[in-house]
Amino acid sequence: MAGHRTKPSGPALRVKALEALLEEKGLVNSQALDTIVETYETRVGPRNGARVVAKAWTDPAFKNALLKTGREALREFGIHQGKAAKLVVVENTESIHNVVVCTLCSCYPYDILGDTPWWYKHDIYKTRIVQNPRVVVKEMFGLEIPDSQEVQVHDSTSDVRYFVLPQRPKGTEGMSEADLAKLVTVDSLIGAGLAMEPAQLRAAAQSGVAPEMPRVRPD
Ligand code: FE
Numbered sequence: 001m002a003g004h005r006t007k008p009s010g011p012a013l014r015v016k017a018l019e020a021l022l023e024e025k026g027l028v029n030s031q032a033l034d035t036i037v038e039t040y041e042t043r044v045g046p047r048n049g050a051r052v053v054a055k056a057w058t059d060p061a062f063k064n065a066l067l068k069t070g071r072e073a074l075r076e077f078g079i080h081q082g083k084a085a086k087l088v089v090v091e092n093t094e095s096i097h098n099v100v101v102c103t104l105c106s107c108y109p110y111d112i113l114g115d116t117p118w119w120y121k122h123d124i125y126k127t128r129i130v131q132n133p134r135v136v137v138k139e140m141f142g143l144e145i146p147d148s149q150e151v152q153v154h155d156s157t158s159d160v161r162y163f164v165l166p167q168r169p170k171g172t173e174g175m176s177e178a179d180l181a182k183l184v185t186v187d188s189l190i191g192a193g194l195a196m197e198p199a200q201l202r203a204a205a206q207s208g209v210a211p212e213m214p215r216v217r218p219d
Contacts (some may be wrong), residue, residue: 048079049113049163050184053195054177057168066165067091079112085158087112091165092191097149099137099191100162101129107156109163113189120190129153141192164188166195 022028055077056063065073070087074080087109090098102108106121119125119140128136133151137143145151154162166188172180175198183201187193196204 047114047181048111049109049186049189050181051177052077052079052112053165053184053189054180056165057172057180058177063091063165074112086160088154088160088162089165090152090154090162092167094167095149097145097151097191098162098164099129099133099151099153100156100164101126101153102156103127103130104155104157107158107161109161113163113186117186117190119192130155137192141187143187143193164191169195169197171198 019028019030019033023030052066052074056066062073062077065076066089070089074087085107090100092098102120103126106116108116108120110116125136125140130153133153134145137145137151156162166184168180169183172183183196183198185193185196188195
């Protein structure tokens with residue numbers, strides 16, 4: 001299973017213990033659990049979201065459909081959202097920067113963005129992003145939102161899930177959809193970051209850090 005760490009944290013050990021107990025009682029099958037986790041970590045992942053964004057950047061009709069009825073537009077695009085709730089796509093513009101949170105638990109459009117980044121489930125993010133989003137995105141993610149942009153926070157529920165359509169970066173004219181998708185990070189789909197400029201992608205490639213991966217938890 002991907003994502004194993006050499007030194008598991010307290011909660012990870014508890015989950016392992018629970019999994020072992022449930023398996024012993026014949027209630028779960030570890031292999032089936034591994035398959036589910038792997039599906040979300042590798043096959044769904046944030047790449048689906050990135051493909052959708054790149055398409056929206058290059059196809060105005062698709063973008064309009066996506067903003068109007070996210071779920072139906074995605075179905076046409078070949079992404080099926082399962083039984084999840086209504087999907088709302090919020091567009092970042094020159095005047096609005098959108099941020100997504102689930103203050104109650106951790107609702108998230110898994111079918112499109114894969115597994116949640118760890119910080120999305122963290123109490124500090126969940127509580128403070130609503131109180132002062134401008135300060136929190138700067139402190140947690142180093143993202144400075146200019147005063148010219150209003151920050152709107154969207155609280156996900158079991159009925160409505162959100163994802164952000166980031167602004168298309170400058171210097172990307174003429175780029176193919178496939179190359180544009182590489183500029184879309186997990187953070188940018190939640191509003192915790194911006195889509196990368198081509199130079200940033202090149203720098204990330206040189207540093208050997210996969211830019212689309214969620215930032216590593218500092219523990
Ligand atoms: Fe939730």
